[in-house]
Every structure is written in C-alpha cells, then in structure tokens.
Amino acid sequence: xxxxxxxxxxxxxxxxxxxxxxxxxxxxxxxxxxxxxxxxxxxxxxxxxxxxxxxxxxxxxxxxxxxxxxxxxxxxxxxxxxxxxxxxxxxxxxxxxxxxxxxxxxxxxxxxxxxxxxxxxxxxxxxxxxxxxxxxxxxxxxxxxxxxxxxxxxxxxxxxxxxxxxxxxxxxxxxxxxxxxxxxxxxxxxxxxxxxxxxxxxxxxxxxxxxxxxxxxxxxxxxxxxxxxxxxxxxxxxxxxxxxxxxxxxxxxxxxxxxxxxxxxxxxxxxxxxxxxxxx
Amino acid sequence: xxxxxxxxxxxxxxxxxxxxxxxxxxxxxxxxxxxxxxxxxxxxxxxxxxxxxxxxxxxxxxxxxxxxxxxxxxxxxxxxxxxxxxxxxxxxxxxxxxxxxxxxxxxxxxxxxxxxxxxxxxxxxxxxxxxxxxxxxxxxxxxxxxxxxxxxxxxxxxxxxxxxxxxxxxxxxxxxxxxxxxxxxxxxxxxxxxxxxxxxxxxxxxxxxxxxxxxxxxxxxxxxxxxxxxxxxxxxxxxxxxxxxxxxxxxxxxxxxxxxxxxxxxxxxxxxxxxxxxxxxxxxxxxxxxxxxxxxxxxxxxxxx
Numbered sequence: 001x002x003x004x005x006x007x008x009x010x011x012x013x014x015x016x017x018x019x020x021x022x023x024x025x026x027x028x029x030x031x032x033x034x035x036x037x038x039x040x041x042x043x044x045x046x047x048x049x050x051x052x053x054x055x056x057x058x059x060x061x062x063x064x065x066x067x068x069x070x071x072x073x074x075x076x077x078x079x080x081x082x083x084x085x086x087x088x089x090x091x092x093x094x095x096x097x098x099x100x101x102x103x104x105x106x107x108x109x110x111x112x113x114x115x116x117x118x119x120x121x122x123x124x125x126x127x128x129x130x131x132x133x134x135x136x137x138x139x140x141x142x143x144x145x146x147x148x149x150x151x152x153x154x155x156x157x158x159x160x161x162x163x164x165x166x167x168x169x170x171x172x173x174x175x176x177x178x179x180x181x182x183x184x185x186x187x188x189x190x191x192x193x194x195x196x197x198x199x200x201x202x203x204x205x206x207x208x209x210x211x212x213x214x215x216x217x218x219x220x221x222x223x224x225x226x227x228x229x230x231x232x233x234x235x236x237x238x239x240x241x242x243x244x245x246x247x248x249x250x251x252x253x254x255x256x257x258x259x260x261x262x263x264x265x266x267x268x269x270x271x272x273x274x275x276x277x278x279x280x
Numbered sequence: 281x282x283x284x285x286x287x288x289x290x291x292x293x294x295x296x297x298x299x300x301x302x303x304x305x306x307x308x309x310x311x312x313x314x315x316x317x318x319x320x321x322x323x324x325x326x327x328x329x330x331x332x333x334x335x336x337x338x339x340x341x342x343x344x345x346x347x348x349x350x351x352x353x354x355x356x357x358x359x360x361x362x363x364x365x366x367x368x369x370x371x372x373x374x375x376x377x378x379x380x381x382x383x384x385x386x387x388x389x390x391x392x393x394x395x396x397x398x399x400x401x402x403x404x405x406x407x408x409x410x411x412x413x414x415x416x417x418x419x420x421x422x423x424x425x426x427x428x429x430x431x432x433x434x435x436x437x438x439x440x441x442x443x444x445x446x447x448x449x450x451x452x453x454x455x456x457x458x459x460x461x462x463x464x465x466x467x468x469x470x471x472x473x474x475x476x477x478x479x480x481x482x483x484x485x486x487x488x489x490x491x492x493x494x495x496x497x498x499x500x501x502x503x504x505x506x507x508x509x510x511x512x513x514x515x516x517x518x519x520x521x522x523x524x525x526x527x528x529x530x531x532x533x534x535x536x537x538x539x540x541x542x543x544x545x546x547x548x549x550x551x552x553x554x555x556x557x558x559x560x561x562x563x564x565x566x567x568x569x570x571x572x573x574x575x576x577x578x579x580x581x582x583x584x585x
Binding site for chain 2: 020
C-alpha cells in the first residue's frame with residue numbers, strides 16, 4: 001500500500017460508508033474545538049457555572065417558591081436561569097459562528113464538497129459538532145442538577161427521574177434551535193464575527209427589548225413575547241415541567257421555534273448547494 | 281471511456297456556460313484548455329456531480345453524473361485556489377481528508393505518510409499549514425487529492441503561483457502520475473506548455489463548446505498537408521526562389537510553411553543552394569499547443585462572425 005517514488009501502489013481496503021465519513025468530520029471538529037482556548041473557556045466555565053447555578057437555584061427553591069409542593073415544577077427554575085441563556089449564546093457564537101464561515105473564508109469548503117459526501121452530510125456533521133457542545137450547557141447541567149437533587153434527598157426519585165427526562169427533552173429543543181440558527185448565520189458570511197454578532201443580536205436584541213416592552217404599562221402586550229426565542233422556549237418549558245403557564249400559548253411558541261428551525265435548516269442547505277466548489 | 285457526455289448543457293440565467301457539449305474522453309492524461317469563460321470550470325463541476333445539468337447526460341468512470349458521490353469516491357480533486365485549513369498540520373489535513381473520503385483512521389494515516397513522501401513533504405508534514413510556502417501548499421493539495429487512491433485526478437491549474445523550481449517539481453510529480461499508467465488525470469490549465477508536457481490528449485473548449493479534441497501529437501502535427509521549413513540564412517532570397525518556382529510560402533515566427541505539392545522537397549534544397557541557406561528542418565508541420573490553440577480560436581471566431 002505504500003507509495004514510494006517513482007511508482008505507487010494501489011489502495012487495498014474498500015472505502016467506508018457515508019456515516020463514517022460524517023463521523024470523521026464530527027470527531028475531528030470536536031478535537032479541534034477542544035484545542036481552542038476560547039472554546040475550552042466556553043465549554044469549561046459555561047458548564048461549571050451553569051451547573052453550579054442550577055444546583056444553587058434548586059437548593060433555594062423552597063425559599064423562592066415558599067409553600068409549593070416538591071414536584072417537577074421546581075425544576076423549571078434552573079431551566080429558566082439566565083446563565084443558561086448566556087452561556088448557550090456564548091457557546092453558539094464562540095464555536096458555531098466559525099464552523100461554516102471559517103471554511104468559506106479559507107475556501108476549505110472546496111475540499112469538503114469535492115469529497116464523496118453530500119452538502120447535507122457536511123451541514124449535518126457541523127450541526128453534530130455544535131449540537132454536542134451546546135448540549136454541555138443546555139442539557140448536561142440540568143441532568144446533573146436533577147441527579148444531585150435526588151442524591152441529596154431534596155426530591156424523591158419519582159420526581160427526579162421525570163425531571164431528567166423532561167430536562168433532556170427541553171434541552172434538546174434549546175440545543176436544536178441554537179444549532180440551526182447559528183449554522184444558518186455562519187453559512188451566510190465568511191466572517192465569523194458577523195455570525196457571532198448575529199447570534200447575540202437574535203438572543204439579547206430580541207429578548208431584552210421584548211420583555212421590557214411586554215411588561216410596560218403603556219404597551220404591556222404579552223403577544224410581543226412571541227418575538228423572543230427565549231420566551232418561546234420558556235413557554236414550552238413551563239408546560240413541560242408543569243410550572244405556572246406563561247402569558248403566551250406554549251403550542252404557538254413551539255410552532256414558532258420549530259418553524260424557524262426548519263426554515264433555517266432549509267436555507268442553510270440551499271446556501272451550501274449554491275457554493276462555488278470548483279473555482280478558477 | 282473516462283468521460284462521455286452527450287448534449288451536456290448548463291445554463292445560468294441567460295448564460296449558457298456549457299452548451300450542447302458532447303465529448304468522449306479516453307483514459308490517460310487529458311488536458312482541458314480554453315480561454316476564460318470557455319466553460320472549463322462548469323464542465324469540471326458537472327463531472328464531479330456538483331452541478332445538475334440543464335440538459336443532456338454524461339458518465340464519468342461509468343457513473344452517471346446525476347449521482348455525484350460514487351464519482352467523487354473515485355476522483356481526487358486538486359483545487360486551484362488556496363483552500364487548506366491553516367491551523368492543521370500537513371499530515372493531519374491529508375489524513376483527515378482521507379477519512380472524509382472513507383478511509384479508516386489507520387489506513388488514512390498510513391496513506392497520508394506515503395503520499396506526503398511521494399510529493400516530497402518530509403519533516404515539514406508536522407508543521408502547521410499556515411507556516412508553509414506556496415510550493416508546499418500546492419504539494420499538500422496534491423497529496424490530499426491522492427490520499428484515497430482515486431482512479432481519476434482532476435488538477436485545476438496546479439502550477440499557479442509557483443516559482444520555476446516549484447513548477448518543475450510539480451510537473452515532475454504530475455508526469456509520474458500520468459506515466460504510471462494506472463491512473464487517469466484531467467489537467468485544466470491556462471499554461472499550455474504544462475498541458476503539452478503532461479497530456480497525451482487534449483480537449484479545447486470555447487464558449488461552452490468543444491472546438492477541438494484528440495491526441496495531442498496528431499493535433500500538433502496538423503493535417504499533414506503542409507510542410508514546415510526551418511532554414512538558417514537569407515530567408516528573403518530563399519523564399520523568393522520557392523515563390524518563383526510556383527510554390528506558395530507562408531512566413532511564421534517559427535519558420536516557413538508551404539502546402540505539400542510534388543517536387544516541393546527537391547525545390548527546397550535547390551532554393552537553399554541558390555540562396556546559400558542551410559536547411560535545419562524539413563518535415564511535417566509541428567505546432568506548439570499555444571499555436572494550435574490560437575489558430576483554432578481564430579478560425580472559430582472568424583467562422584462565428
């Protein structure tokens with residue numbers, strides 16, 4: 001099999017399937033991220049702070065919600081923590097913003113798409129990289145919190161186990177939303193800073209003004225909350241954990257989030273298909 | 281056949297980038313040449329299965345171009361532009377591309393070392409690509425195209441940006457691949473001498489059409505109906521003798537040319553003796569690819585007008 005001057009021998013092993021090719025992109029991508037200081041910071045600090053905050057909130061839950069029965073709804077508190085929103089946004093912008101835009105900037109997209117993978121395989125691999133890392137903020141701390149609550153005897157296990165399941169489900173929703181939106185933005189530009197700014201703009205540029213306006217006496221229209229992805233997510237999470245319902249309808253919120261994800265996914269795929277692979 | 285297309289057409293809005301192109305490219309080393317906007321790039325994209333044709337059909341290595349993945353499993357593509365991942369090492373990138381092509385981890389690493397040795401990247405393979413010279417980056421691009429041992433290589437302007445030494449090294453490598461006889465290559469280049477030294481067949485495109493194709497040696501030899509005469513001495517006297525003898529003479533930068541007629545060879549030597557000139561070459565017209573290219577383009581455009 002070795003190639004040596006002046007002739008070379010032929011490959012003896014057959015090529016593996018597309019699943020292995022996608023996994024190769026995912027595993028190499030994750031290894032690259034774990035070597036980047038900014039990504040290490042977002043992963044390490046983000047997951048630790050989110051986990052600690054979630055556990056503290058749960059410990060303080062009886063004080064924050066006095067008189068309430070120790071049920072599943074307590075676990076909505078850590079899910080609604082702003083630290084999750086902040087670090088998910090940070091992770092998406094630090095890691096996800098460059099996933100496609102860096103390949104566009106370096107034109108490495110040519111190398112990928114001239115390989116025996118489809119455009120969809122490429123996007124899927126990038127989504128798997130980002131999704132895995134966002135999940136360390138959006139899912140892992142919530143699961144750990146529920147397990148710690150069970151181990152410390154704060155909640156009975158018949159509450160903790162459903163809490164783990166619901167945490168995974170709502171965590172997947174948050175992870176999927178930020179993954180698709182971030183990859184969509186990343187595919188639209190060669191400059192990852194623009195994509196990162198877009199992630200922050202979508203998160204805080206919508207959430208903060210919408211919440212302020214929705215609570216203003218003169219406006220005070222909760223329908224405005226539909227404009228905020230975070231508030232849509234919270235409306236769904238409230239229902240999932242059995243907490244007090246949000247001022248907006250959870251099914252409409254879920255529909256909005258899913259619609260945005262589908263549209264972002266379709267546009268990203270279409271954008272990748274339009275890439276100039278063979279230039280010159 | 282390596283590539284076969286029939287009526288292949290690709291339209292972008294108003295522009296017919298590839299227009300009713302029917303080619304039959306044999307196995308071996310093939311040169312793809314044409315002026316800017318000739319449709320080379322679009323043609324390569326269609327061959328790789330990255331674009332769907334507007335009309336027509338085509339096959340590459342027996343696979344329909346509508347199904348690009350089986351084609352790309354057997355094709356190694358070396359892009360023209362800088363497209364490497366700068367933060368990766370040379371060995372890391374080549375092995376990575378091998379894995380994305382479907383090699384398992386160990387085989388990819390083993391073959392990456394082999395192809396890097398083949399292209400002449402030795403200790404530098406452990407350095408980051410960002411630190412490489414242009415010549416080394418070109419070699420890495422060649423190595424990544426080779427790592428999965430494709431049956432067909434597509435090289436897009438492989439000597440672009442290289443200094444004379446780097447260009448010679450790259451051409452030597454391409455020549456080795458072309459002469460191995462086991463693999464095929466399509467070399468798309470504006471540098472016609474590169475194509476001339478590597479390829480046995482050539483396809484010339486213009487305006488999305490094929491305007492000439494065939495074995496390079498045969499095309500360069502012309503139709504055999506003209507003789508080329510190179511002399512040292514007084515061109516004017518020599519040409520006048522032949523003209524007076526009733527032969528038509530055309531002066532070109534590379535010598536004199538005359539339509540073949542009985543008695544021409546004997547008259548050439550008589551004219552040389554009479555004018556005191558020395559005949560350096562008398563035989564079939566042999567053109568460079570550049571001359572052929574310009575001649576065909578001029579003919580096509582004159583015909584088009």
